[in-house]
């Protein structure tokens with residue numbers, strides 16, 4: 597089998613030019629990493645703070661092109677995007693007073709400093725893993741700038757409103773709510789200030805959530821005012837930080853942790869996502885994005901390390917199809933890694 601050269605991969609990727617740009621995805625810096633492991637190729641596309649509309653098409657094209665290089669047997673393309681939330685001008689100077697959500701015992705926020713690290717994938721699988729232990733769980737997609745839960749659940753229906761209360765949709769026997777069920781997901785959300793606050797408040801407080809043991813909140817990426825005000829609206833039992841092993845993501849993860857610490861929210865722990873690459877063909881493990889960085893951050897700041905989730909194509913495929921891995925392949929090692937993390941969280945919450 598011919599040895600695959602990084603240059604050969606970059607050459608085919610150079611033929612891809614986004615519709616919004618004159619430069620190809622390599623020269624414009626969108627291709628932020630190419631990792632070759634024997635005949636497997638991993639590609640990271642970083643779209644910066646404004647992912648173009650054709651980002652998913654570019655990912656598919658990158659996968660297609662890389663597969664044409666002789667010797668390549670599998671390609672995994674991961675998109676990473678830092679979606680900077682707009683700066684918020686608070687409606688009032690005083691921060692909102694956190695309140696309990698009626699009928700909900702625990703609210704936990706799943707956050708990341710950097711976008712695209714797998715926060716939504718982690719949120720849904722974690723919620724489903726908690727449900728496996730017999731808990732009543734809900735999932736709130738609070739990422740109002742890029743809601744993922746409609747795709748991750750395959751749901752497109754509009755929620756009903758009864759007596760001015762929004763009825764959550766049901767996916768996999770779990771209550772789910774997302775701004776994506778209320779607006780057209782293809783249209784970018786350009787809300788500012790008070791409107792953002794209003795939307796997040798509505799998703800937390802005007803939805804018939806109860807009775808629930810745990811409400812898992814998939815937070816918007818980043819550590820700006822929007823995120824801060826969100827965590828100030830509801831009483832949180834704790835926050836979980838998701839990070840990939842790369843240094844850049846870990847630096848942002850630290851920012852996320854300090855944001856929660858600032859408002860006194862306990863850090864339930866850190867999860868390292870895309871930790872070990874498991875070859876879909878032979879099952880061989882390799883650490884293409886590094887390994888153990890999140891564990892080290894957890895050790896240095898003295899918070900629990902909850903576990904690692906491997907980089908595996910099935911996580912992306914099942915997510916894209918609306919059948920998360922903890923539903924479609926309950927006994928797989930990847931699902932097991934979520935169950936172990938869920939067990940630790942349930943233990944910490946005393947459930």
Ligand SMILES: Nc1ncnc2c1ncn2[C@@H]1O[C@H](COP(=O)(O)OP(=O)(O)OP(=O)(O)O)[C@@H](O)[C@H]1O
Pocket residue numbers: 674675677679708710711712713714715716717718739742744817869870871905906907908909910911912913915916
């Ligand atoms: N462990 C993994 N292995 C392979 N692919 C993964 C893994 N985790 C997430 N992905 C894929 O990476 C992409 C980004 O994941 P996801 O949408 O969960 O991230 P996010 O942090 O919520 O992103 P955003 O900042 O856009 O909200 C998705 O295509 C997802 O399927």
